[in-house]
Amino acid sequence: MATKAIIGRGLREAGAALKHSSGLEVFTRHRPKMTFLNQKPFQTNDTFIAPTASVIGNVTNWDESSVWYNAVVRADSGFPITIGFCSNVQEGAVVTTVSCAKGAVNSDPLKGAGSHTNSTGDGVVAGGGEVGKVLETGFPPVTHIGHYTSIGSGSVLVSCRVDDFCDVGDKCTILEGAWVESHVILEPGSVVPPYTRIPSGGRWGGNPVKFLGELGDGAKDGIKKKAEGRGVMAKEHAVEFLPVGSTYLHLEDLEREGKTAIQG
Numbered sequence: 001m002a003t004k005a006i007i008g009r010g011l012r013e014a015g016a017a018l019k020h021s022s023g024l025e026v027f028t029r030h031r032p033k034m035t036f037l038n039q040k041p042f043q044t045n046d047t048f049i050a051p052t053a054s055v056i057g058n059v060t061n062w063d064e065s066s067v068w069y070n071a072v073v074r075a076d077s078g079f080p081i082t083i084g085f086c087s088n089v090q091e092g093a094v095v096t097t098v099s100c101a102k103g104a105v106n107s108d109p110l111k112g113a114g115s116h117t118n119s120t121g122d123g124v125v126a127g128g129g130e131v132g133k134v135l136e137t138g139f140p141p142v143t144h145i146g147h148y149t150s151i152g153s154g155s156v157l158v159s160c161r162v163d164d165f166c167d168v169g170d171k172c173t174i175l176e177g178a179w180v181e182s183h184v185i186l187e188p189g190s191v192v193p194p195y196t197r198i199p200s201g202g203r204w205g206g207n208p209v210k211f212l213g214e215l216g217d218g219a220k221d222g223i224k225k226k227a228e229g230r231g232v233m234a235k236e237h238a239v240e241f242l243p244v245g246s247t248y249l250h251l252e253d254l255e256r257e258g259k260t261a262i263q264g
Contacts, residue, residue: 032053036075042061044064047066053067053069061083067083068234070092071093072093075097080142081143084164087151087227088231090170093155094155095151095156139177152168152188155172158174163180165223168190175194177196179196181201186205187203190204196209201220
C-alpha cells in the first residue's frame with residue numbers, strides 16, 4: 001500500500017509539473033467567495049477558505065480563521081457574520097442569519113421598489129418595507145463566532161452568538177437569539193433552542209441542551225489547543241491548494257480600488 005501511494009503521488013505531481021511547464025493555468029469554476037447585495041466577504045491573507053466552501057455576503061474572517069470543505073457561511077439577509085481569530089467552521093457546517101426578525105421597524109429612508117441593504121447595513125429593504133431589524137431581545141440578528149472557537153462538522157448556526165474558547169461538537173444546532181458564553185463545550189448533536197443562554201465554563205448536551213458538568217482546566221486548555229491544531233492544518237491545506245499563496249489576490253483588490261500598496 002505504501003508503494004502504491006508513493007507511485008500515485010509521484011504521477012500526480014508529474015502531471016501537475018507538466019501542466020505548469022506548458023503554461024496551462026489550473027483553476028476551479030466554483031467561487032468560494034461571493035459578493036451579495038454589494039457586501040463582499042473580507043478575509044486576511046492567512047485566512048483559509050476551502051475551494052469547495054461558500055462564503056457569501058457580509059462575512060468577516062479574522063486572522064488564521066478557516067472555513068472548511070462544503071461549509072456554507074451565508075450572510076445574505078443584510079446582517080453580518082463574524083468568524084474570530086483562529087476559529088474554524090468545519091466540513092459541511094452552515095452559518096447564516098435569519099431573513100426576517102420579529103419586532104422589525106419600518107423606518108428606512110431608502111424605500112423603493114427593489115431590495116437592498118438599509119442605510120445602517122443592519123437590515124434589508126424589500127418592496128419598500130424594511131424586513132427584520134431586531135430579534136425579540138432587541139439585538140440585531142447577527143451571527144458572531146468568537147476567537148479560538150471550533151464549529152463542528154454538519155452544525156447549523158442561525159443568528160446566534162458563540163463567544164471565545166468554545167467547542168461546538170459535530171451536528172449541533174444553535175438557533176436565533178441563543179448565546180453561548182466562553183469556555184463551553186457542546187456535545188455532538190446538541191440543540192440550543194432560540195433565545196437560550198449557555199453560561200460560561202460548562203459542558204452541555206442533549207436536545208434541548210442540558211448541563212452536564214463543569215469544565216476543568218485541562219478541558220478549557222483543550223479547546224484552545226484544538227482550535228490551534230485546526231489553524232496549523234489550515235495552513236497546510238492552503239499551501240497544497242495554492243503553493244504561491246493568496247497575497248496577490250489582496251494586492252489585486254487594492255489596485256482595483258485605486259489604493260497604493262507597499263510590502264510590510
